[in-house]
Each structure stands twice: as C-alpha cells, then as structure tokens.
Amino acid sequence: MPRVRVNGIDLNYEERGSGTPLILLMGLGADGSVWEEHVKAYEQHFRCVLIDNRGAGQSDKPLAPYSTRLMAEDTAGLMDALGIYSAHVAGISMGGAIAQELALLYPERILSLTLNCTWSHCNAYMKAVFSMLSDMYAMAKPDAFAKLLNLWIFTPQYHDENGEDLHNREAEALETMGRMPAHAFSAQCGACAEHDTRGRLADLKLPVFVTVGEKDIFTPPEHSLAIAAELTHAELTVFEGSGHTHHWDKLAKFNQLTLAFMLSNENGSN
Template sequence: MPHVQTNGINMYYEERGTGEPLICIMGVTAPGGVWEAHANVWQEHFRCILGDNRGVGMTDKPAGPYTTDMMADDYAGLMDALGIKKARVVGCSLGSVIAQKLALRHPEKVQSLILMCTWARQDRFGLYTWEHMMKCKANFRPEDFMHYVQMLIFTKPWFDNDDCWNNMQQGLRDAAINAAPQPVHAMEAQAAAAMSHNTLNDLKNVKCPALVIGGKDDVFTPRWMSEEVAANIPGADLHLYDNAGHAFHWECMNDFNPRTTDWLLKH
C-alpha cells in the first residue's frame, strides 16, 4: 500500500486516473477514499491523488494538536515525494482550509483551488459546535457519533429520499463494525486545526484561480463563511446550492461533478 514520508509522518495515498495532477483533501474524520464518488468522474481527466490526512485512515496519527499549516506542509511533502511540482487542489471542509494554507504557504505548487464548505475563521457558534463534536467523539459509540455527524451535514431533502435514507442507515451499521475507527485523540487533534484556522487577513494573497462552493442551508459551516472566503480571495468564483447543506457535494452530485470538472478543465 502506498505511503510516503512527509513532514515527520508516514502518509497514505491512493491514485485514480492519469493526466495533470489533482490533489484531493478530505475533511475531519474522513479518509481519502470518501472522494470516490467524485474521483470516479475527475479521473477521466486528471491524475487524482487521494490522501488520508494526518490523524485518519492509514496515515500516522501522532498526538495533537494539529494546525492547518502543519497539514498543508504534509501535502507539500506528498507532492514533492510524488514528483508533482504544481497541481490543481480541491478541499472539502477541513480539507478546504488545509488547501487554503497550501496555496498561501506553497503558492508555486497550486495551480487552482476548489474550496468546498470552507471558512476563513470560526465564530463562537462554530467553536461551540466543534467542542460538542469532540465531546461526542469521546463519549459516543461509533455509530452514535456517525448519527450526530449525519445530522450536521445533511438537509431535509436527503432525509426524505428513501435511497439516501437507506444509505445513511448502512453508514451507521458500517460505523458500528469498523475494525479501526479514528482514535479520539486524532479527531481532537484535527478539530484543533479546524478551530484555530484563521486566514481572514491572508486570503488576499491567494493568487491562483479559486472556486468557493457550498450549500445555502449548511448548519456546520454556514453560508456566510463561504461568502466571506470568496469575498477575500481576489477574483474568486462563488456558487451556493439551494436546499443543500454541508454534504452538498452528495446532495447535488448530478450538478456538482460536471460543474467542478468543467471549472477544473478551464483553470
């Protein structure tokens, strides 16, 4: 299984497709394989690199706290190890703020950015939510923690759809029998990175093309966060989906996959 040494850790990654590289950075608690439904489309045009972030999956899980600077440097080292000088980058949630830092700390490595359900900073409500998530991780059974996460990321149309509902129930069953769930300390370390992230005064220095994309009904990273990021990155594009939440990329996949593919091909 492919690992590279980067920034003091062994980092796991997978590849899909060929062509110009696309670095895919997933969110809190989630391994790179969660990109599968999107990478299946992107891989027709790009060499997709799906990394397991520090603290999850088959990547090392050192003691925290982590920072988005640290995690961005993990990906810079991954690119170096793979001989990738410059790449398009897409990041989801925690992955999006890691991507911001990658563009700020290593601008020569980033051709363009897609920032999904992103933020420049957390407010009191956001910090309160992250604190509660950490408590849930420490005290809930894995399937109960998954239940809480589903309530954060999906909106009413998803719950009302029978197929989507059945997929959620399968997700709970899978969580209950996961042989290697993310350790509590690693989730807390990733959460620390999300909570301490603040690029509000730095986003003006992002020089590459950027698409900020999210859901208008996101309760985890509310729309004002996406709007603030887009307003502070020079020339950034912004698209927010109606009737969609934090998991808008699944809720609106029939539009999201072709929309992002077209944007990446242009940038």
C-alpha cells in the same frame, strides 16, 4: 495503498488516473476514499492523489496538536515525494482549510484552488460545534456519533427522502474496524477550530472556485461567502436546498462544475 515518510510521519495516499496532478483533501475524520464518487469523474482527466490527512485512515496519528498549516506542509511533502511541482488542489470542509494554507505557503505550485463548504476562521458557534463533536466522539458509540453527525451535515429533506441511506451509514460506522482514535479526531477538531486565514487570502491571485450548500448548518454559507468576498476574483456557486453534503446530494452538478473549472485552468502537466 502506498505510504510515504513526510514531515515526520508516514502519510497514506492513493493515485488514480493520469494527466495534470489533482490533489484531493478530505474533511474532518474522513480518509481519502471518501472522494470516490468525485474521482470517478476526475480520474478521466487528471492524475488524482487522494490523501489520508494526518490522524485519518492509514496515515500516522501522532499524539500532538494538529493544525491546518501542519497538514498543508504534509501535503507539500507528499507532492515533493511524488515528483509533483504544481497541481490543481481541491478540498472539502477541513480539506478546504488545509488547501487554503497550502496555497498561501506555495502559491506558485497551485494551478487552481477549489474550496468546498469551508471557512477562513471559526466564530464562537463553529468553535462550539467542533468542541462538542470532539467530546461526543470520545464518549458515544460509533453508530450514535454517526447519527449525530448526519443531523448536522444532511438537510431535513435528505432525512425525509433517504432514511435507508442514513441508517446504512450508521450501521457501517458500528461495523468499521480500526476506527479513528479519539485523540486523532480531537486533534483534527482542534485544527479546524484554530484555522484562520483572514486577511491573507486576498494575496492569492490564482484561480479559485468556492462552493457551499444554501442550508449548510455545519459550516454556514456566510463563511464561504466571506472567502469569496476576500478573493474578489473567485467564482462562487451556492447549491440551493443543499447542506454541508452538497457535493453528494447534488453529485452530478458538483462534479460537472468543479471539473469544468479545473479543465478551464489547465496550464500544462507534470
């Protein structure tokens, strides 16, 4: 995968497909490859750019505080380096927070904005979650941390019906080489906790689609509903019975809806 020097760091990315650019921003601790099951659908229509956010994957992991705005500037720098002026932008969880800041910085460059299981600010509960995750990541073995995270992002029903999948995820975490260093995970947690776009989102006039799982306890639905309430023109879909991972456990529906939204907002290609 190629790397480009932007905003003082080397940023790793992958390109798939052709057509109008689609920037894909993943969540806390994850690299761009986690978009794989969505890109299989998206790349048939778009030039997909999967980004390893600073701190994740093969991108640089500086010893400094991160913010969602800083990571949005990273993304804009990558777009410049790739000759992309405007693009569809989609983000999951922390990626959705980065996408908000990117749209606020450069609204003229965003064809559409898809915000999945994200938030405009953290209340005391969410700040405590990110603080706890940061502490536990530094102390726990990789498989134990994966088990803890799975309890937050997958529903009880998913645990009942997909025990083997969850066990495999925990085993893979233990076997993974080059695990994200604790300082980088902590810096991303800090960026998540301090993200705040309240009162600014209403200025965005571009097409927005908001999705969330009905039973999300990691980024509870009221946060996505608050974004949709501020962006009064936004489309909103709540995935019944799903949690933070609604984009996986309702994969076909998620891909269909998000793809239809982006295709309906095509304004040419770059």
